[in-house]
Amino acid sequence: MLANILYTRPTIEQALSALDKSRLKLPVLNPRALFDDFESQPVTLVELSQGPWSSPVADTVMLAKFAMCAKPKRVLEVGSYRGFTTKMLARHTAEDARIVAFDRDPRHGEAYRGTAWEAKIERRVGDMCEEAFVQDMPGSYDLIFLDADHSYDAVKRDTEILLPLIAKDGLFIWHDYANWGRFSRKNGVPEYLHECSRNIPIANVNGSWLAVYSPAWASTDGIELFNRACNSDADKAGTDPWTIEVVRG
Known part of the structure; x- marks a missing residue:
């Protein structure tokens, strides 16, 4: 009986989430719409991530394509876990790029x-706080990937610590913008990002659990690009499965 109760817990959470x-x-x-060469960038998938906290394959592939198109020289990943996503980023960035995990x-x-x-x-171990990044200058990272504690308070704290570190034309990417963990309060990423989006342009990446922001989108040209990318006709092709071009994540 106890085994059945434990088994049904995630099912109940998923069912409640599906109703919302x-x-x-x-x-x-x-x-x-952001990168002309996005589709043509080849991603090498050698191994599958292991462990329950690892990012899904579709999201790591999407992240690798962003890295290949953006060509970051400095990357920061917060919430490295076993390091499979870190390794994908290392594989799909330039030889002289440096990654802080x-x-x-x-x-980890x-x-x-x-x-x-x-x-x-560069592998770092520590608790999330401003002091953990005092060695990093403001605007020193071209790509930041946040995939740590997903509770509302934690993602708020982490984002506020990390946002000043992103370069003006860099990309800040959050993981687990997804409809799970609302009732258990294990995932407050959607709620926090909705609040953030009142002040900065943030979008969910098509077909993934990723959400993305760039300081460059604050300019007039940048916000026009952002709006075009979020209103692509390719993603509004109707209900015919032969014409819909939304990525299957």
Whole structure:
């Protein structure tokens, strides 16, 4: 009986979430409208991520394509866990790019430790606070990927610490903008990002659990690009499965 009760807990959470169709309110961004070469960028998938906290394959592939198109020189990943996403970022950035992988658990990074990609990665261990990034200058990262504690208070704290570190033309990407964990309060990413979107342009990346923001979108040209990317006709092709071009995540 106890086993049955424990088994039904996630099912109940999922069922309750499914009833709330209005939770995800951000505009949906088509990355092909941001980068002409988005589709043509080849992603090499050598291994599948392991562990329950690892990012889904579709999201890591999407993130790798963003990295290939944006060509960041400095990348920060917060919430590195076993390091499979870190390794994907290392594989799909330039040889001279440098990646900082941050996690509070000292065991993090097993996926890339001892491999050829480890030389590109600076591994840091610590708790999330402003003091943990005092060595990083404002605007010093071209790409920031936040995938740590997803509770509302934690993602708010982490975002406020990290936003000043993103370059003016950089990309800040959150993971788990998704309809799970509302009733257990384990995922407050949607609620926090909805609040943030009142002040800065944020969008859900088509076909993924990623949400993205760039300081460059604050300019007149930038917001026009953002609006075009969020209003792509390709993503409004109707209900015919042969014509819909929304990415299957």
